[in-house]
Amino acid sequence: xxxxxxxxxLTDERPPLLARFKRAVFGAQELWITLAVLAIGLVVSxxxxxxxxxxxxxxxxxxxxxxxxxxxxxxPVIITGxxxxxxxxxxxxxxxxxxVLLEAGSPFLPAALAALATGIACGCINGVxxxxxxLSPFVVTLGTLSAFRSLAIVVTSNQAVYSFGPAEAFVxxxxxGQTFGVANVFYALLxxxxxxxxxxxxxxxxxxxxxxxxxxxxxxxxxxxxxxxKLSAYAFAGFMSAVGALFLVGWLGSVTNALGTGDELRVIxxxxxxxxSLAGGYGTVYGAVIGSVLIEEIRNVLLLVGVDxxxxxxxxxxxxxxxxxxxxxxxxxxxx
Amino acid sequence: xxxxxxxxxxxxxxxxxxxxxxxxxxAPGEVVGLMGDNGAGKSTLVKIMSxxxxxxxxxxxVDNRAVTFANPAEARAQGIEVVYQDLALCxxxxxxxxxxxxxxxxxxxxxFRVLDHEQxxxxxxxxxxxxxxxxxxxxxxxxxxxGQRQAVAIARxxxxxxxxxxxxxxxxxxxxxxxxxxxxxxxRMRTAGHAVILISHRMPDVFQVCERVIVMRRxxxxxxxxxxxxxxxxxxxxxxxxxxxx
Numbered sequence: 001x002x003x004x005x006x007x008x009x010l011t012d013e014r015p016p017l018l019a020r021f022k023r024a025v026f027g028a029q030e031l032w033i034t035l036a037v038l039a040i041g042l043v044v045s046x047x048x049x050x051x052x053x054x055x056x057x058x059x060x061x062x063x064x065x066x067x068x069x070x071x072x073x074x075x076p077v078i079i080t081g082x083x084x085x086x087x088x089x090x091x092x093x094x095x096x097x098x099x100v101l102l103e104a105g106s107p108f109l110p111a112a113l114a115a116l117a118t119g120i121a122c123g124c125i126n127g128v129x130x131x132x133x134x135l136s137p138f139v140v141t142l143g144t145l146s147a148f149r150s151l152a153i154v155v156t157s158n159q160a161v162y163s164f165g166p167a168e169a170f171v172x173x174x175x176x177g178q179t180f181g182v183a184n185v186f187y188a189l190l191x192x193x194x195x196x197x198x199x200x201x202x203x204x205x206x207x208x209x210x211x212x213x214x215x216x217x218x219x220x221x222x223x224x225x226x227x228x229x230k231l232s233a234y235a236f237a238g239f240m241s242a243v244g245a246l247f248l249v250g251w252l253g254s255v256t257n258a259l260g261t262g263d264e265l266r267v268i269x270x271x272x273x274x275x276x277s278l279a280g281g282y283g284t285v286y287g288a289v290i291g292s293v294l295i296e297e298i299r300n301v302l303l304l305v306g307v308d309x310x311x312x313x314x315x316x317x318x319x320x321x322x323x324x325x326x327x328x329x330x331x332x333x334x335x336x
Numbered sequence: 337x338x339x340x341x342x343x344x345x346x347x348x349x350x351x352x353x354x355x356x357x358x359x360x361x362x363a364p365g366e367v368v369g370l371m372g373d374n375g376a377g378k379s380t381l382v383k384i385m386s387x388x389x390x391x392x393x394x395x396x397x398v399d400n401r402a403v404t405f406a407n408p409a410e411a412r413a414q415g416i417e418v419v420y421q422d423l424a425l426c427x428x429x430x431x432x433x434x435x436x437x438x439x440x441x442x443x444x445x446x447x448f449r450v451l452d453h454e455q456x457x458x459x460x461x462x463x464x465x466x467x468x469x470x471x472x473x474x475x476x477x478x479x480x481x482x483g484q485r486q487a488v489a490i491a492r493x494x495x496x497x498x499x500x501x502x503x504x505x506x507x508x509x510x511x512x513x514x515x516x517x518x519x520x521x522x523x524r525m526r527t528a529g530h531a532v533i534l535i536s537h538r539m540p541d542v543f544q545v546c547e548r549v550i551v552m553r554r555x556x557x558x559x560x561x562x563x564x565x566x567x568x569x570x571x572x573x574x575x576x577x578x579x580x581x582x
Contacts, residue, residue, distance in 0.1 A: 202451050203448075
């Protein structure tokens with residue numbers, strides 16, 4: 001009995017408030033990035049009268065949503081310890097399929113479903129090669145980055161699509177329009193973000209995504225189908241690329257086969273800045289979104305304060321390095 | 337009445353005879369030490385019991401029925417669990433998530449089945465309490481001491497209500513103070529009715545918690561006797577080959 005009392009501290013209670021506060025502050029990169037976003041906004045609104053205007057912030061919001069949708073897509077992949085650099089090409093191919101079908105007179109729904117199916121199929125190809133044939137995620141998606149882009153050029157015969165047939169008005173309104181004064185794509189981001197957050201935190205699938213990233217061998221030993229979990233993560237990345245394409249095509253009002261080119265770097269940068277670890281095991285929906293906010297804010301701010309846009313990559317690069325440095329510091333905090 | 341029985345088990349890897357006619361029995365609730373130098377065949381023997389390897393010849397019975405396990409999952413279904421040397425935990429997840437990994441408690445949330453975090457935290461906390469470990473169910477494994485990690489891995493086997501737990505060098509990589517905790521955990525597993533095979537290099541551990549010790553040397557069993565009838569000196573002699581059988 002007395003021995004039992006000696007261990008009386010053990011409970012399922014939450015740790016004390018102070019400990020939780022310290023962990024939240026030093027443990028959450030999302031928080032630091034949120035502060036950086038606010039600080040930059042505050043400073044720039046003093047320098048440039050154009051920053052804190054409804055039209056500018058609305059513009060920033062509209063632009064960041066496309067990156068954020070893709071960033072949500074690769075978040076599960078990165079949590080499993082993988083990487084997908086083909087998201088820009090998957091977005092391009094899905095967008096091209098969408099545009100070509102619309103131009104041929106397809107109504108909205110079949111064209112949209114075909115685009116989503118294209119994205120999922122692309123993601124499944126990545127997933128099968130990586131999860132079942134155990135090829136390196138980087139090399140596989142480097143290959144499909146090239147292959148899917150090439151397919152997009154083949155499908156369009158290297159021609160841009162400028163008219164979307166009978167569904168044109170709806171397609172343009174969906175991607176470029178607003179509801180209650182906020183860009184439509186923002187609602188898509190909101191829904192996808194909430195759903196993904198709940199799925200990661202509260203479903204078996206989400207738990208297994210984190211488990212695979214934490215220790216794939218241990219997860220397999222418990223009988224969890226780790227290969228299917230990985231495959232689903234890549235399929236989801238393909239799906240989100242297609243969702244992004246549906247909105248981006250309407251926003252641009254045309255489809256070229258260069259749609260999404262180079263986006264993969266900004267998307268990966270956004271998730272890493274938001275605290276996801278390329279070593280796997282970590283990453284959140286909020287992190288992916290706030291990382292996207294920061295990248296788009298930097299782009300916008302540099303334009304407004306008149307900095308040569310050639311410097312943009314330097315600032316994004318600096319924030320990636322700062323993000324990695326923060327992760328190192330956190331690891332340092334954990335050791336004591 | 338034996339829980340598991342191995343009869344004349346051999347295992348050959350090409351020309352290498354890793355095991356050469358090993359027979360042994362484990363009774364329900366018994367704690368047995370398995371000792372031997374590197375390459376003596378301990379891990380091969382454990383891998384056969386846990387379903388990772390199939391023996392080249394010989395019979396393996398669980399509850400007096402002959403079994404052939406194709407993989408560890410089949411062995412687990414028969415109540416044989418392994419606590420791996422590296423513990424096979426996900427460091428990025430909390431203790432309770434590790435304990436329930438692959439066996440999550442779910443609840444209904446509208447049309448969806450979702451994780452019941454509260455239930456899992458509570459049940460895990462109870463398991464840790466039973467093991468008298470100070471592990472907190474909400475803590476991330478990466479922030480835990482070696483002893484606490486052991487408790488997580490052991491709580492997992494408790495949850496499965498294992499008949500036999502194979503522990504592979506549980507004290508090899510942890511501090512002296514935590515070794516005591518782990519030995520206490522093993523005693524409590526015996527109290528709870530689990531049989532344990534403790535694979536260890538550390539003589540004091542085996543003499544503190546085991547009722548019986550089995551010594552392997554060069555693929556053969558060279559000793560199998562109650563702890564009360566032997567001494568660390570004799571076991572050392574058997575392991576190194578200074579003594580030939582006892």
